[in-house]
Amino acid sequence: MAGDIARLDLALRRRSMYGYAIGMAVYAFVIVALYPSFKNDTSLDKFTEDGSTVAALFGASGPLTTPSGWLNANLYANFVPLVVLLLTIGYGASSLAGQDEDGTLALIATLPVSRRRIALQKVATMALQAVPVSLATVLCVLAGRGFDLAIGTSGLVGVTIGSLLLGIDFGAIAMLVGAVTGSRGTTLGVTSALAAAAYLVSSLAPVVSWLHPARYTSLFFYAVGDGQVSRGLPLGWAAVLAGVAALAIVGCLLAFDRLDVR
């Protein structure tokens, strides 16, 4: 029946989905509540003023005391994508390769459901992994309006969609690598390395001149690294993220069709 495999996997991942959402909500609330103490602290802006590489490594560039700068440096340039990726890459690696290694995929793959539908249900589950975390963060950031943290709706929506799409991209890449290799370890290694490289390129590009043109190779740039918190998510960048996800998903469907399920 439609959706049974997705529901099963959601039930198996429920704890981590809600656990991360609660953790992220607590963290986001602390960040939001701290803003009034730092908003007039001009010394903080000096940290990033001269194009500090250290600040850039943590995802912080530009002024830190504006609402969008504060949220960018403390949430959306680093922690939110990190947690989103933990969830989507984690599920992406376990959904096909991990379950195959555990032996449980054989029970699923012998149900009267085509491989393609199995993979699509798992893609949908993967896309849902990061929704609770993202919503919890959004709610806390909205609560920030009570702490002088005024942030535009388009920026908040844009960066939230951007980080969700980023998670879907790397989650889909993890599913693709898992469907090709059948190995959870390889999948986690390859996909995490790709994500780390993309993060470094995007966060260092503003301060390292020779890396500047390379930012277009990083999915982080399209998702959260191009001022999305203040300006929103450009349609073109959303299309790039969606296109990468579509390619990875098609690749995953084709590879899973040929995977030897133990």
Add this chain to the structure above:
Amino acid sequence: MTEPVVRVESLTRRFGANRGIEQVSFRVRPGEVFGFLGPNGAGKSTTIRLLLGLYRPSFGRIQVFGLDPSCDSVAIHRRVGYLPGELALFPRLTGRQHLDRFARARGLRDHSYRDELVERFTAELDRPVRTLSKGNRQKIGLVLAFMHRPDLLVLDEPTSGLDPLLQNEFISLVRETVSDGRTVFLSSHELDEVQRVVDRLSIIKQGRIIVTDTVEGLRKAAPRTIEFRFASTVTPDAFTGLDGVRVLHCADGRVTLSVTGSVGPLLRAAAILDPVDLTARPADLDELFLSYYRDEAEGVSDGR
């Protein structure tokens, strides 16, 4: 003759050198219990995964209900119940959650047969499966395989972990299933289990089928053990050249032989040596089975 439920022809699947299965052929007829016997690592599970479309063949042809598992797996899976050899369940879910979710995924609404099976196997349903013993997990696997009354059951080492009482229960379930006109394909490395329940069987060794026959047919071909006692010491040379005769033991005037086929030539050869006594034991399927496992040099026959 009616169309076979499973038809496998020259099926080959290679995983690098010396692994996988080679030129496997057999047919499973509707309503029979077909055994697939072989030592661990012989290729039983590989063949089963190919039947279910979990693996793709390198060469050869498979048909299940006349369909190709590589492209019609959904239609095949609808009519098949599968128990994997190394059954893995979801550790945090209970038995009941497994049964409910898989029943729903198969669109199974009438749960009466499922509940009957749970009762027969005394399956523990309310604890997370990670806390269950291997045998208790196996019971849940058996219910998952049988609950939708599939036309074909593919059971890989089905009784592993079950106590003798439940093994008997399993065998009566298999008999009921075939008396319903349904078909059972089961693999095992234990001859006892297989000869109690199967109609026909294939023996697979190192990825190749070495014989396919009925249990009765195999019994006819099985070697008898014959022992001669001679008045004086003899050498085994007198017997080693004879067709179908293998010298098991030879010392102090006693010669123990394993014999297949006619005993005439053997008796004539022995008569010359002046035997004082002779004992013969009837055909032993165990000995046959072991001889198939043992004989590296024997030719390979694609029995069907």
